[in-house]
Amino acid sequence: MIKCHLSKIMGERKLKIVDVARDTGINRGTITRLYHETASRIELEAVEALCRYFDCQVGDLFELQVDNDTD
Amino acid sequence: MIKCHLSKIMGERKLKIVDVARDTGINRGTITRLYHETASRIELEAVEALCRYFDCQVGDLFELQVDNDTD
DNA sequence: CACTTAATGATCTTCTGAAGATCATATTAG
DNA sequence: CTAATATGATCTTCAGAAGATCATTAAGTG
Numbered sequence: 001m002i003k004c005h006l007s008k009i010m011g012e013r014k015l016k017i018v019d020v021a022r023d024t025g026i027n028r029g030t031i032t033r034l035y036h037e038t039a040s041r042i043e044l045e046a047v048e049a050l051c052r053y054f055d056c057q058v059g060d061l062f063e064l065q066v067d068n069d070t071d
Numbered sequence: 072m073i074k075c076h077l078s079k080i081m082g083e084r085k086l087k088i089v090d091v092a093r094d095t096g097i098n099r100g101t102i103t104r105l106y107h108e109t110a111s112r113i114e115l116e117a118v119e120a121l122c123r124y125f126d127c128q129v130g131d132l133f134e135l136q137v138d139n140d141t142d
Numbered sequence: 143c144a145c146t147t148a149a150t151g152a153t154c155t156t157c158t159g160a161a162g163a164t165c166a167t168a169t170t171a172g
Numbered sequence: 173c174t175a176a177t178a179t180g181a182t183c184t185t186c187a188g189a190a191g192a193t194c195a196t197t198a199a200g201t202g
Contacts (some may be wrong), residue, residue, distance in 0.1 A: 001124075002129065018149055027190050028072040032151075039147080041188055043112050044133075045072040049072075050137040058073065059130020062115075064122040089178055098161050103180075112159055112189080 003065045006034045009054055024049040073135045077105045080125055095120040 010020060017035055021028040026046045033039035034050075050061055079134040080115055081091060085114035088106055097117045105121075 002119045016149065020188080028150090030189060033189080036151095039189085040116065041112055041114050042191070043158095045111065046189085047133070048073045048135060057130055057135055058133040061139055062118070062129040062133075064119060064128055087178065099179085100162075100181095101160060104160080107180095110160085114160070114187095117160085 001015065001065050001067065003063045004034050004037050004039070005061055006031070006050070007037070009056070009061070010035065013054075020050075020053065022052045026050070072136050072138065074134045075105050075108050075110070075133065076132055077102070078108075078123070080127070080132070081106065084125075091121075091124065095124045097121070 006020075017028060017031050019027070020051075021031045024046075026049055027068075030039070030043075030046055034042070035053070044055075047061065049059060051058060077091075081087075088102050091097070092102045095102075095117075097120055101110070103115075106111070106119075111127060118129060118132065122129060124138055125132070
């Protein structure tokens, strides 16, 4: 599965969901879904805003979790 | 902007859109959009399928293009 | 403690765009 | 040329992000 490291990054920087939502302009619901890893779809615009905000690359935010299964 | 390197990867491996669509199970229209970089939203499931298919990481497929602007 | 304010989770409607199918037009093979 | 395959374009369907709102919880202040 695709793992989203948003909660880890936010934790490291001690940021709240509202902070990220406010500063990036991304909807709070979307941040919440990414934070709790319940999102199944993502706007590239949101990915870009988060990468810029955290000054990181796409690969730092999303990672392919290599499980045994193809799931 | 977020750059999708699908066309580059496909070119390197000499794969056609139908090949990728068939082998990954992803809709051809979606592959076409990613190939031509006209997609604005992406299913994490599709990202995972592509990463597994190309045996690469999310960061190899998508990259934050660091332009001067925040756009 | 009570009161206020901010943050979060949950829920609902709206709206965008991927999924899926189909058709027309290349492109390639015979 | 004919047949098969690949691609682009278009349409409908449907999932889920966007946006707003409400209830609950946490944090701060008197």
